[in-house]
Amino acid sequence: MKRIEMGSRIEIWSANYINKKAERNERDMDADIIQIESSKDMGYMVEVSSKENKYINWIPVSKRLPEPSKYDCVLVRVDPIEGHKGIPIIADLKNGVWQFIGRKGNMEEILGVKVTHWKPIPNEEVK
Secondary structure, three states: OOOOOOOOEEEEEOHHHHHOHHHOOHHHOOOEEEEEEEEOOOEEEEEEEOHHHOOOOOEEOOOOOOOOOOOOOEEEEEOOOOOOOOOOEEEEEEOOEEEEOOOOOOHHHHHOOOEEEEEEOOOOOOO
16 A cells, blocks of 8 residues: 555554444544555554544644645645545636636635645656
8 A cells, every 4th residue: 555645654453443443442532534445454554534634734824825826736635525625726816816726716616615724746757
């Protein structure tokens, strides 16, 4: 398994531990499972992210907004909504309004969400 999210951890969990949240230890009670793979005779290999690591390296919009002169667009995270797994969205901030790239309109109004965090788009080439 290759780590997807920075700040997450990879562990071996049993099927019962995965499916019965109430029986998990306190650290794992509210952990988000990012990915899961069957592990040979050992249960399941899971990548998990705890609440405190969820927004590592993300900048809260309450603390600072992206500078338009510095960034054409950024990655944003929104408050949780049903069916949305917290996948970052590429957006830009124009005149105080978050917009999808190449599309007019208020992204928060269109999706019915609130942007909570942002970070610059990494400029490294994906291999």
